[in-house]
Amino acid sequence: MPLTHRQWYRRGLKDGVPIGLGYFAVALAMGIAARNAGLTAVQATVTSLLINASAGQYVGFTLLAARAGLLEVALMEAVSNARYLLMSCALSQKLPTDTPLWQRLVLGFDVTDEIFGVSISVPGKLDPYYTFGAMTTSIPGWALGTFLGVVLGNALPLALVSALSVGLYGMFMAVFVPAARREPVVMGLVGLSFAASYLVETLPLFSALSSGFRIILLTVVLSLGAAILFPVKEDDNAP
Amino acid sequence: MLHNAYLYIFTMASVTFVIRALPLTLIRKPIKSRLIRSFLHYVPYVTLAVMTFPAILSATQSWLSGLLALLVGLVLAFLGAGLFPVALSCCGAVLLSEFLLQLL
Numbered sequence: 001m002p003l004t005h006r007q008w009y010r011r012g013l014k015d016g017v018p019i020g021l022g023y024f025a026v027a028l029a030m031g032i033a034a035r036n037a038g039l040t041a042v043q044a045t046v047t048s049l050l051i052n053a054s055a056g057q058y059v060g061f062t063l064l065a066a067r068a069g070l071l072e073v074a075l076m077e078a079v080s081n082a083r084y085l086l087m088s089c090a091l092s093q094k095l096p097t098d099t100p101l102w103q104r105l106v107l108g109f110d111v112t113d114e115i116f117g118v119s120i121s122v123p124g125k126l127d128p129y130y131t132f133g134a135m136t137t138s139i140p141g142w143a144l145g146t147f148l149g150v151v152l153g154n155a156l157p158l159a160l161v162s163a164l165s166v167g168l169y170g171m172f173m174a175v176f177v178p179a180a181r182r183e184p185v186v187m188g189l190v191g192l193s194f195a196a197s198y199l200v201e202t203l204p205l206f207s208a209l210s211s212g213f214r215i216i217l218l219t220v221v222l223s224l225g226a227a228i229l230f231p232v233k234e235d236d237n238a239p
Numbered sequence: 240m241l242h243n244a245y246l247y248i249f250t251m252a253s254v255t256f257v258i259r260a261l262p263l264t265l266i267r268k269p270i271k272s273r274l275i276r277s278f279l280h281y282v283p284y285v286t287l288a289v290m291t292f293p294a295i296l297s298a299t300q301s302w303l304s305g306l307l308a309l310l311v312g313l314v315l316a317f318l319g320a321g322l323f324p325v326a327l328s329c330c331g332a333v334l335l336s337e338f339l340l341q342l343l
Binding site for chain 1: 245246247248251254255258259262263265266267268273277281284285291298299304308312316317319321323326331334337338
């Protein structure tokens, strides 16, 4: 029996909790960056509530600290968030065609690495209420973490921040590992992604690129290569 | 204190929102092209894998604890553990290993 919107929402609430905890840890560091850029706790928290993007906000704060121009900030924001354009394309295929506009806009507001990760791994089509649930429990973690990061500064125990910060990677693994187990192509692709990502970060030629740009570059090249060599069967309901 | 900080914040927020919401609102039908469908099928896994490694090695105080978290996460996720158990176990692995490293 298909789940109702309410059931999907509750499932989302549950899956959003670990995301919120992970966000909380990363946001502490974000708050410290905001404080260094000269933002008040309220300004930093408003930024986190409106943007929900670690790399994008970090870049923004860095540019703010350097007193960059408005156009420059807008441009860098577009570049560092460009991978969300790809994720949003992938999500559009996961939605039922009759999904109303307002639901698409609300979804679009919070396309983050983690929210995207859990939403795309739902079996079959995505009920937007699932994502709304995950947003409900994760966005406060991000905002609260930012606020406390500004207020507390560097007074936090390092061991705790260090441990919490790998939580997000744990969530990523919980999404791509089961897919790799299911599909041999994805398994090979994950191995290749690890290797390529490592190379690109260490090779001097590429390490000058921003991490956001490296992620886009690798995603496009590797996914396109896999799509050409191993196109998915027509009867798959994925992506 | 920054002057017109909110002007910057709203600019950043608008740019981010447009990038995230445009494909979701414009692409309303299933994409027909098999190549694009395949591409979008692989995108999530590649992008998540690329973001995980090697970044996880530098997220913690010692690359050793990051590596341990990676292995713990890979094995547990392979065995079918859910989102929350995997994430928590990774955190636990770091907390424990960094505590032990300090004793050495």
